[in-house]
Amino acid sequence: MLMAEQPGSLTLLLLGGGHTHALLLLALARDPLPNVRVVLVSERPLSPYSGMLPGLVAGHYQYEEAHIDLLALCRQVGAEFVEGRVKGLDCSRRVAHLENGEALHYDYLSLNIGAVPDLSTPGASDYAIPVKPIADFWPRWREAYASLSVDPEVRNIVVVGGGAGGVELAFAIAYALQSAPVVHQVSLAARNAPVADYPKRMRRWLQRRFDQRGVIALTDFNVAEVASDRLIDDKGRTAPADHVFWCTQGKAAPWLSETELSLTAEGFIRVTPSLQSIAFPEVFAVGDCAWIDASPTPRAGVYAVRQAPFLLDNLHRLLRGLPMRAYRPQRRFLSLLACGGRDAVGARGRISLAGQWVWRWKDSIDRRFMRRFPHS
Structure with a gap:
C-alpha cells in the first residue's frame, strides 16, 4: 500500500x-x-542513547532515562511517526x-x-549475545543478570571487542555483578590491545582499573569460533566462556x-x-x-x-537551489569511558583524564543531552 x-x-x-x-x-x-x-x-518508538548504555547495564540509569522517546519527539515537532x-x-x-x-x-x-551485528564468526549467532540493537540486547542481559546474580558457581563472562564500547561493557558487567554470591570472572577478548589508539597514559589507567576490578584483558585474541562453553582464536587457543557478549564493529x-x-x-x-x-x-x-x-x-x-x-x-x-555545505569531521574529540562504578577515564588528543570527577562530568554531559528531548 x-x-x-x-x-x-x-x-x-x-x-x-x-x-x-x-x-x-x-x-x-x-x-x-x-x-x-x-x-x-x-x-521502535524508543531510541537508545549509546553514551548511557554502560551506566544502564551497571545500574546507574533506568531504561527510560537512557532512551530518546521518538514518538513524543515527533508529536512535539509536528512530524509523523511510522513504526x-x-x-x-x-x-x-x-x-x-x-x-x-x-x-x-x-x-x-x-x-x-x-x-x-556482524555474527559471521562460526558459532556467534548461536552462542553470543550481540550488544546491538540494544532493544534486543537488554532483555537478554537482564535474563543473564538474573541468573548470574544468584548463581553459586563461578561463571566465565567474555565481552568480545576491544573498542571503547567493549571496554565499557566489561567494566559495567563486572560492577553490576558485585552483589553476586561468588565473584564471576569477566574477561575482554580483543584482537589487539584494548582501545589501542588511545593515549598510553589513559591505557595505563585502564589497565590499573582492569586489575582492581578483576577484569582480564585477553589481548591478541582474534576470536575464530564461539562454542557453547569456550572461545577459540585463530591460533587455536581457547578461553572459557559461559556467557559471550558480542561488541565488535557492525x-x-x-x-x-x-x-x-x-x-x-x-x-x-x-x-x-x-x-x-x-x-x-x-x-x-x-x-x-x-x-x-x-x-x-x-x-x-x-x-x-x-x-x-x-x-x-x-x-x-x-x-x-543553493550550493551545498561540506561537513568536515573534527580531528580530535573528547572521549570519556565509564569504568563500571562512578569512575571514568578520558582523553582528548594527548591529554588524559581519570577519576570520579571524570565520571561526574560524563554523567552531566549525558544527562544534559537527554534533557533536550521530550518524554511521554
Missing part, C-alpha cells in the same frame, strides 16, 4: 531513529523546512518499502539506520546491497562531504551507515551528533 502525500507539500522521509535524526527533528522545530512534511520511520522496519528502496521511483508491505513515497530521503544492513545506491565494498552508503549519496543527490546518509569518501572516520556517536546541523542546513540549501 502506498502512503498518500498531502496535497501541495513535499515529503522528507527519515529512515532510522539514530542520534542525527533525533537532533535534526529538534532543530526542525526551530527552523522548519517550508512546505515539507516530515515522516520518521523507526523499528516499521525497512526492507528496501526504489531510488528511481523514490519509494521506501517496509516489511509490513507499506510503501512510502518521498521527495527527499535521509538514512540514519546504523549498522547491524556491518552494513544487508538490504542496502539490493538498492541502486553507490556502496563501499563493505556495503556502506558512499556520500559526498555534503552527506548526499553519490548516486542520488536527493538522498542523504548519516551516522554509521554512511561512508564519506573524502574524509573517512571511525564509526562513533560523536560524528553522528555533529552531522545534524549540516544535514539541516543542506536540506534547506537543496530546497532553495
